[in-house]
Amino acid sequence: MTSTPSITPLTPECVRTRDLLPLREAGTLPPGAEGELTAHVASCEACAAEARFLARVAGARVEVPAGLTARVLDGVRREARRPVFTPARTLLWGLPIAAALILALGTNLLWNTGNGSDGGWGTALEAPTSTWGDEEWMVAGAPHLGGVSDDVLRDLMEEIER
Amino acid sequence: MDKVTDFPNDPVPDDDALVARALDGDSRALEALVERHQGVVFRYVLGILNDADAAADVAQETLVKAIRNLKGFRGDAAFRTWLLAIARNEARGALRKEKRSRESSFDELPESADDAVAPDGAAENREETLRIRRALSRLPEKQRLSVSLRLFDGLSFREVGAATDSSEGSARVNYHHGIRKLREWLDPEGDR
Numbered sequence: 001m002t003s004t005p006s007i008t009p010l011t012p013e014c015v016r017t018r019d020l021l022p023l024r025e026a027g028t029l030p031p032g033a034e035g036e037l038t039a040h041v042a043s044c045e046a047c048a049a050e051a052r053f054l055a056r057v058a059g060a061r062v063e064v065p066a067g068l069t070a071r072v073l074d075g076v077r078r079e080a081r082r083p084v085f086t087p088a089r090t091l092l093w094g095l096p097i098a099a100a101l102i103l104a105l106g107t108n109l110l111w112n113t114g115n116g117s118d119g120g121w122g123t124a125l126e127a128p129t130s131t132w133g134d135e136e137w138m139v140a141g142a143p144h145l146g147g148v149s150d151d152v153l154r155d156l157m158e159e160i161e162r
Numbered sequence: 163m164d165k166v167t168d169f170p171n172d173p174v175p176d177d178d179a180l181v182a183r184a185l186d187g188d189s190r191a192l193e194a195l196v197e198r199h200q201g202v203v204f205r206y207v208l209g210i211l212n213d214a215d216a217a218a219d220v221a222q223e224t225l226v227k228a229i230r231n232l233k234g235f236r237g238d239a240a241f242r243t244w245l246l247a248i249a250r251n252e253a254r255g256a257l258r259k260e261k262r263s264r265e266s267s268f269d270e271l272p273e274s275a276d277d278a279v280a281p282d283g284a285a286e287n288r289e290e291t292l293r294i295r296r297a298l299s300r301l302p303e304k305q306r307l308s309v310s311l312r313l314f315d316g317l318s319f320r321e322v323g324a325a326t327d328s329s330e331g332s333a334r335v336n337y338h339h340g341i342r343k344l345r346e347w348l349d350p351e352g353d354r
Contacts, residue, residue, distance in 0.1 A: 026316025
């Protein structure tokens with residue numbers, strides 16, 4: 001035989017009790033409320049049944065995985081070690097890096113042998129090893145012989161003949 | 163974070179006091195904040211993701227992010243409310259990334275010291291616990307979160323409303339509807 005759940009009209013005390021019962025299970029009952037709660041539950045079967053049910057559900061509360069606090073604090077320490085780039089700091093670090101890059105580019109253009117095999121990056125900062133490397137007569141990677149001195153021109157011719 | 167202080171004159175400092183001390187470099191205050199709120203954060207995220215492993219990861223990310231941005235906590239709302247707002251964003255982000263289904267994955271209980279059960283009735287206890295958790299996971303999200311936040315963590319209905327993007331009144335209704343549904347599923351023949 002199945003029983004139908006009894007429908008008990010809720011009094012204002014019942015409403016207040018059912019609002020407070022979960023707080024008792026969670027351990028956050030306001031001071032002074034325990035006595036009122038206990039007294040009503042003892043006198044009201046419907047609220048007593050609610051209290052028993054809530055205690056049953058509260059027993060299934062999922063607890064925090066072990067070690068979570070340590071993982072959080074480790075995560076915070078890792079984040080603290082990461083460099084923080086503010087606009088000012090970006091400018092402070094960025095300017096010298098940008099200047100070095102421009103210098104490297106410009107130097108590479110002046111020292112480029114023109115063979116284009118590696119776009120000149122491989123020799124960007126290498127010291128010239130022959131007359132061809134002399135910056136006097138290289139403009140944008142191409143020889144520009146106008147204005148080249150006679151001595152340099154003679155050296156160039158000798159290199160070609162070798 | 164090397165400075166360590168005791169709380170000699172304030173054995174149970176409130177959140178505002180702990181935040182102030184943590185910002186001052188007190189590592190114990192920081193640890194106390196984490197320990198005090200990690201449970202509600204974890205269970206709240208679990209209520210959204212329905213996956214214990216993912217919830218642990220997101221809870222960790224939430225707490226780390228909150229600590230790193232502690233200076234941004236202005237005190238306009240309760241610290242816990244601020245924390246749960248971060249948790250909600252992190253959990254929603256995780257949902258979007260993983261396109262996680264909302265099916266329950268409560269078949270495995272997370273490892274925890276509290277999961278050590280007494281030998282007698284251990285299997286029955288675990289089965290009952292799983293049954294209750296599966297029922298919880300079947301609730302609509304707002305009801306599930308309202309029940310969890312109220313019953314497991316004792317939040318006020320106002321805080322529950324803030325965490326579920328509802329009014330205080332709606333949070334109360336969601337809680338009671340959730341409890342009623344759980345009773346129908348878990349206790350269909352009435353109180354036993």
